[in-house]
Amino acid sequence: METILFKNEHLAIGNFGQIAVVIAVFSALFSAIAYAFSTNAKYKDLLNFGRLFFIVQSIAVFAVFITLFSIIQNHYYEYHYAYKHSSNDLPIYYMISCFWEGQEGSFLLWMFWHVVLGLILMKSAKTWEAPVLAIVALAQVVLGSMLMGIHVGDIKIGSSPFILLREHSPEALLIPMLEKIGRANYLQIYKDGNGLNPLLQNYWMVIHPPTLFLGFAATIVPFAYAFAGLWTKRIKEWTIPALPWALVAVLVLGTGIIMGGYWAYESLTFGGYWAWDPVENASLMPWLLIITALHLLLINKSTGKYPVLTMVLTIFSFFMVLYATFLTRSGVLGNASVHSFTDLGLSGQLLLFLFLFIALTFALSFKKQKHAALFFGVVFIILMLLVFWPFNTSMVTVSIIGSVILLISTIWFISNLFNLHASGLENDKAYSRELWMLIGSMVLLLSGLHIITQTSIPVFNKLFNTSRAPRGEDYYNLWQMPFAVMVVFLTGIGQFFKYKNSDAKKFWEPVLTALLISVMLSVGALYLFKLWDIKYLLLLIGGIFAIVANTHYIRVVLKGKIKLAGASIAHAGFGLMMVGILVSSVNKKILSDNSRGQGFFAEKTEDGKVDQVSIKNNKENILLAKGRPIRLANNTLEATYQKSKEVAPNKYFEVSYKFFDEKGAVKDSFVLQPNSQNNPKMGLVNNPDTRHFLTRDIFTHITFESGLERVEEQNFDHFKTDTVGIGGVFVTEDGTRQLTFNNINVIEASKDLKTLHLQAEIIVNSLGDTFIARPEFISEDRIRIKESIINEAGIMVIMDRIIQDENDERNMKFIITTATRRPKIDYIILKAIEFPYINLLWGGTLIMIFGFTLSIFQRFKEAKRRRLVE
Amino acid sequence: MNQENNNIEVNPTAFKKTKGFKPIYLIILVVISISLAIGISFYGDTSKYVCFAEADEIAKDRPNLQLHVVTTLNKTKGEVYNPQQDPNYYEFYASDTTGNERKVIYYNAKPQDMERTDKVVLIGYSRNGYFEARDILKKCPSKYEKK
Known part of the structure; x- marks a missing residue:
């Protein structure tokens, strides 16, 4: 094949980026090795090399980051990444979203946060620096390798963000248009990119991914401390520096998850903030583990108890981040998630990442280096062999072997830890804080375990060749509600216990007071929220109890010292969140409830019973014809589709809402503008619009509109001919339109009546709307008739003949033919939902975030103080 | 080798130290039974x-x-x-x-x-x-x- 010199390409910047990736990976590798050796006193001097290489790596990562961003920003569509994820019309802040729309960009984001955290740790970790940074650097090696895009034989290592469009899809050069101008000039055609998915064109999408990835990245720090503790055999001390970092991970990851929920609520059309989708669960799983680990770290700090559990949970919360990454990026979720994932062929590499860290950590639990090395070698090689299984054995056998090995190693690891810590089962007093915190932690852990097993169904399917389908929302809600009830009650009582042992009377007095107040408040809340279902009563009381008890604790025990109240504030915020979730989802109301149409009435099963399933048929969409008000929600709401306007690329639909009170007076009146974007590259995307009130949100989006109807011009049908006089009333053949012959106008008439031009005025009543049809009759040298078509009424009116009464010239009869077809009207199909008291959820979230932030400051200060003392 | 022996000896003493009811056993029991329930629910009435x-x-x-x-x-x-x-x-x-x-x-x-x-x-x-x-x-x- 001849070589073509392609014109106008900017190849230098891509090469630069590619080289920077390679530098980043190798300097991270050198840094990891140097740091690892420097943990040994013999090679102490290597510490400086570790630092140096880490800094080189940091600069390289920044360089990659900036390079990729400038490729997007400068619209260099010769690069596949820019072509696929951005376009010319995007404002700068959405360019940022383009950056992390693709997998490569999000890996890069993750690396970026590791760099930031690594640099902070380099300054602050002191005696822990070497082992902790060795781990961070190792993670950078693995993450960086995902961006390499190098082929070694048949194996592809990573997927480069700097791959050219023509390399990625050679067919791009084969389109016929290029034959004329020459392939070398292909960039004249690829002048605009695919663009960013309209759903992601939302300000929350600018900040949600970075926050989430900082959360993911932050889990490496407590893990690295636990790992370092095992490595350098400081198996007790590691918890002190790890604790504040676990709090950081909890805060940031939690905030990221909530932001994702808020984005879904604001810009997706599924009507909610959480759907138990595997992708959402994948971010919740590590969060539940790290928050469990956080509570154990707290117990351990104050009592020294449960060292093994603390370590295991801290370590596994990081593994869970890796596992979640594997879940969402390997394509294994396939049919289980509405979010689709392009499989970049990285699943092997992702598993390698996961197993490498598991095997390394487990190996460190052996006391003798020889055993550790042996264990690591054997387990890692077997697991890798299983992942890239070269032999022709059934997948199930391989999976069973793999699972058994993982299970045995985990048990072995935990028993090693028990030995290392010289720890057995501890004894706790019934009135001790550690016992109740442990119980709470176990509830969180079980809630997490439940979500993990259910979300992993697609993985089990793949491994064991089964065909179980993922669970629906109801199933998750059913299981998770009892956990939530237990958690809210425990957050209420937990802090009233003292560590070790506390006075029963001092415990019961404030707790019972709080409980009493909560029950009383709950009665009020029942009326306010109209939450009559007994099922939800416990969660309501519990949520309120969490708020009341924690406020009581701040007032009575902490004497209002807000600085120390981080935990109590976070707990109260959590209680409020639960109340918000409960009220807004249980009392969520479909305002556009449609009682018309087919299939509304329950079907009967064969034995004559009412089929319960069919009753629940969705009838949630309603048709709004332009300008015609429709009463909804038991006459309490009037919705009118006013008009549509196009602001490219969106089409906005103005819908006015009027809410009435019991007397029929207008209570609230406002206009919402849901829009739809018919994106030529990504198809139709509907965006909702929400009106926020203090006590409720009105959420609305369109599901269809008349402009989308691709009806071929339908032929007229149902012809009927009537003979009528002026004032005569008649109907169409199908009886759906009523016509009144109102008048006849003479447009032109010669004296001899040789030329006669008449126009009839016929009033058409169609489905409550009135139109005027004006068919014409022209008689010159020959007769011509001009029909009148009214699309909105779907009617054609023809004046065929005029019969004059011989006796009375003024008494004329007209022969009128009508034909009908489906009317063409301007309409939208709308869905409207009311979310009552959803602000309780957002408010609770903010309070919880505030509480966590207070705690972080407090704990970092405390850790610093402790280090100074030591 | 010596170290290892020491550790093995420490373990049983941790069990012996206290007598009577330990709440931790109850916790372990409950955690295990709920885990089992989760497992059973996994194999239970699931959609396919x-x-x-x-x-x-x-x-x-x-x-x-x-x-x-x-x-x-x-x-x-x-x-x-x-x-x-x-x-x-x-x-x-x-x-x-x-x-x-x-x-x-x-x-x-x-x-x-x-x-x-x-x-x-x-x-x-x-x-x-x-x-x-x-x-x-x-x-x-x-x-x-x-x-």
């Missing part, structure tokens, strides 16, 4: 990926069990969505992985982007002569990648 023929079989005994069918849309057969008549009635044809074709009814608005989709996962119930979808998961190549 099936083909239409299997769905018919299952529906005979358990009409209320939600089923998942991986299908390919049959676009030549045409679809019915007349929002003016009923905005909550959408009908189309789809074939399962065995090539079996079935009429599908979705009592909801026509999902956006059906034209651009080939494969959909139907979640719902096998009825007399048709499949009632409660949910349609689309897999368009162009759909966004979250994260």
Whole structure:
């Protein structure tokens, strides 16, 4: 094949980026090795090399980051990444979203946060620096390798963000248009990119991914401390520096998850903030583990108890981040998630990442280096062999072997830890804080375990060749509600216990007071929220109890010292969140409830019973014809589709809402503008619009509109001919339109009546709307008739003949033919939902975030103080 | 070697130190039993990926069990969505992985982007002569990648 010199390409910047990736990976590798050796006193001097290489790596990562961003920003569509994820019309802040729309960009984001955290740790970790940074650097090696895009034989290592469009899809050069101008000039055609998915064109999408990835990245720090503790055999001390970092991970990851929920609520059309989708669960799983680990770290700090559990949970919360990454990026979720994932062929590499860290950590639990090395070698090689299984054995056998090995190693690891810590089962007093915190932690852990097993169904399917389908929302809600009830009650009582042992009377007095107040408040809340279902009563009381008890604790025990109240504030915020979730989802109301149409009435099963399933048929969409008000929600709401306007690329639909009170007076009146974007590259995307009130949100989006109807011009049908006089009333053949012959106008008439031009005025009543049809009759040298078509009424009116009464010239009869077809009207199909008291959820979230932030400051200060003392 | 021996000896003393009831045992017991319950629920009454023929079989005994069918849309057969008549009635044809074709009814608005989709996962119930979808998961190549 001849070589073509392609014109106008900017190849230098891509090469630069590619080289920077390679530098980043190798300097991270050198840094990891140097740091690892420097943990040994013999090679102490290597510490400086570790630092140096880490800094080189940091600069390289920044360089990659900036390079990729400038490729997007400068619209260099010769690069596949820019072509696929951005376009010319995007404002700068959405360019940022383009950056992390693709997998490569999000890996890069993750690396970026590791760099930031690594640099902070380099300054602050002191005696822990070497082992902790060795781990961070190792993670950078693995993450960086995902961006390499190098082929070694048949194996592809990573997927480069700097791959050219023509390399990625050679067919791009084969389109016929290029034959004329020459392939070398292909960039004249690829002048605009695919663009960013309209759903992601939302300000929350600018900040949600970075926050989430900082959360993911932050889990490496407590893990690295636990790992370092095992490595350098400081198996007790590691918890002190790890604790504040676990709090950081909890805060940031939690905030990221909530932001994702808020984005879904604001810009997706599924009507909610959480759907138990595997992708959402994948971010919740590590969060539940790290928050469990956080509570154990707290117990351990104050009592020294449960060292093994603390370590295991801290370590596994990081593994869970890796596992979640594997879940969402390997394509294994396939049919289980509405979010689709392009499989970049990285699943092997992702598993390698996961197993490498598991095997390394487990190996460190052996006391003798020889055993550790042996264990690591054997387990890692077997697991890798299983992942890239070269032999022709059934997948199930391989999976069973793999699972058994993982299970045995985990048990072995935990028993090693028990030995290392010289720890057995501890004894706790019934009135001790550690016992109740442990119980709470176990509830969180079980809630997490439940979500993990259910979300992993697609993985089990793949491994064991089964065909179980993922669970629906109801199933998750059913299981998770009892956990939530237990958690809210425990957050209420937990802090009233003292560590070790506390006075029963001092415990019961404030707790019972709080409980009493909560029950009383709950009665009020029942009326306010109209939450009559007994099922939800416990969660309501519990949520309120969490708020009341924690406020009581701040007032009575902490004497209002807000600085120390981080935990109590976070707990109260959590209680409020639960109340918000409960009220807004249980009392969520479909305002556009449609009682018309087919299939509304329950079907009967064969034995004559009412089929319960069919009753629940969705009838949630309603048709709004332009300008015609429709009463909804038991006459309490009037919705009118006013008009549509196009602001490219969106089409906005103005819908006015009027809410009435019991007397029929207008209570609230406002206009919402849901829009739809018919994106030529990504198809139709509907965006909702929400009106926020203090006590409720009105959420609305369109599901269809008349402009989308691709009806071929339908032929007229149902012809009927009537003979009528002026004032005569008649109907169409199908009886759906009523016509009144109102008048006849003479447009032109010669004296001899040789030329006669008449126009009839016929009033058409169609489905409550009135139109005027004006068919014409022209008689010159020959007769011509001009029909009148009214699309909105779907009617054609023809004046065929005029019969004059011989006796009375003024008494004329007209022969009128009508034909009908489906009317063409301007309409939208709308869905409207009311979310009552959803602000309780957002408010609770903010309070919880505030509480966590207070705690972080407090704990970092405390850790610093402790280090100074030591 | 010595160190190891020491540790093994420490363990039993931790058990011996206290007598009588330990709340921790209760916690372990409860945690294990709930874990078991989670495990059992995993194998319990779960929805399955099936083909239409299997769905018919299952529906005979358990009409209320939600089923998942991986299908390919049959676009030549045409679809019915007349929002003016009923905005909550959408009908189309789809074939399962065995090539079996079935009429599908979705009592909801026509999902956006059906034209651009080939494969959909139907979640719902096998009825007399048709499949009632409660949910349609689309897999368009162009759909966004979250994260």
